Amino acid sequence: METDPSDAPYTSLVAVGDSFTEGMSDRLPDGSYRGWADLLAARMAAHAPGFRYANLAVRGKLIAQIVDEQATTAAAMNADVVTLVGGLNDTLRPKCDMGRVTGLLTEAVERLAPTCRRLVLMRSPGRQGPVLERFRPRMEELFACVDDLAARHGALVVDLYGASVLGDQRLWDVDRLHLTAEGHRRVAEAVWQALGYPPETDWREPLPAAVRPGWAARRTADARFARQHLLPWIGRRLTGRSSGDGLPPKRPELTPYARDVQDVPDS
Structure with a gap:
C-alpha cells in the first residue's frame, strides 16, 4: 500500500x-x-x-x-x-x-x-x-x-x-x-x-540505442577493468580485507539535511 x-x-x-x-x-x-x-x-x-x-x-x-x-x-x-x-x-x-x-x-x-x-x-x-x-x-x-x-x-x-x-x-x-x-x-x-x-520521470525508460563498441575497444576495456578493479578485488578476497575497512559512515547522525546544488541530478 x-x-x-x-x-x-x-x-x-x-x-x-x-x-x-x-x-x-x-x-x-x-x-x-x-x-x-x-x-x-x-x-x-x-x-x-x-x-x-x-x-x-x-x-x-x-x-x-x-x-x-x-x-x-x-x-x-x-x-x-x-x-x-x-x-x-x-x-x-x-x-x-x-x-x-x-x-x-x-x-x-x-x-x-x-x-x-x-x-x-x-x-x-x-x-x-x-x-x-x-x-x-x-x-x-x-x-x-x-x-x-x-x-x-x-x-x-x-x-x-x-x-x-x-x-x-x-x-x-x-x-x-x-x-x-x-x-x-x-x-x-x-x-x-x-x-x-x-x-x-519514467525511471524504467530504456536508454537510446547505441552502436556497440568494436572488438578492440571491448578488449581494451576488459584489460583496464581487470587491472584496475578485478585484480584488487581478488586480492582483498584472498587476504580477508574489504574496501570499507576503517571507513566511517558519511552521515552517521540523523541531522537536518539542507538541499545543496550537488544534490541536484545532472540533466
Whole structure:
C-alpha cells in the first residue's frame, strides 16, 4: 500500500547498507560519493521543513556487518523511513551460506520494521553479463527472502532487478559493480515513486540505442577493468580485507539535511 506524503510528509530518512547505498560510483568533484539515497533525501527535504537524514552505509559491508554495525543504530533513530539493502556482497563471495545470509537479513528487518513508519527493501539491480548469470541463483534466493519479509512486515519492495534498463551496461561504472550517476538518479526516482510521491520521470525508460563498441575497444576495456578493479578485488578476497575497512559512515547522525546544488541530478 502506498503512502500519500502530501497528507503526512515523511520527515526523516535513514539509509542502511553497503556501497550501493553509500553512493558509489556517483562521484562528486570533491571526490566524495553522492548516490541515490542523497538524491532521495534532497527531494524529500523539499517537502518537509526540518527534514533529517542519516546514511550509515559503508562500502564492502557484508550482511553480518550491516546487522552488527548499522541495524541497531538505525533502529534507535526512529526515522519515518528506513531503507535497507544488503546481502548482495555475500552472494558474490566464492563461499556463501545463503541460509545464514537470509537469516541475518531477517534479523535486520525484524529489528528495523517496528521502529519506523515505512521500511523500504530492494531487489538490487544486476548488470547484464557473465557475472550476473553465475550468481543469479543466489541473488534470486536473496530476493525471494526480501519479498517474503516485505509481505510479513508490511515493507515496500522496490524491484530494481526486474527493470531491464538497469541491466544496461551504460548505467554501470567501469568497475562493473556500481551504478553511474544516471543509474543512481533512476534508483532515487524509483524509491521516490514507491513512497507515494508523484512521478517526475519514467525511471524504467530504456536508454537510446547505441552502436556497440568494436572488438578492440571491448578488449581494451576488459584489460583496464581487470587491472584496475578485478585484480584488487581478488586480492582483498584472498587476504580477508574489504574496501570499507576503517571507513566511517558519511552521515552517521540523523541531522537536518539542507538541499545543496550537488544534490541536484545532472540533466
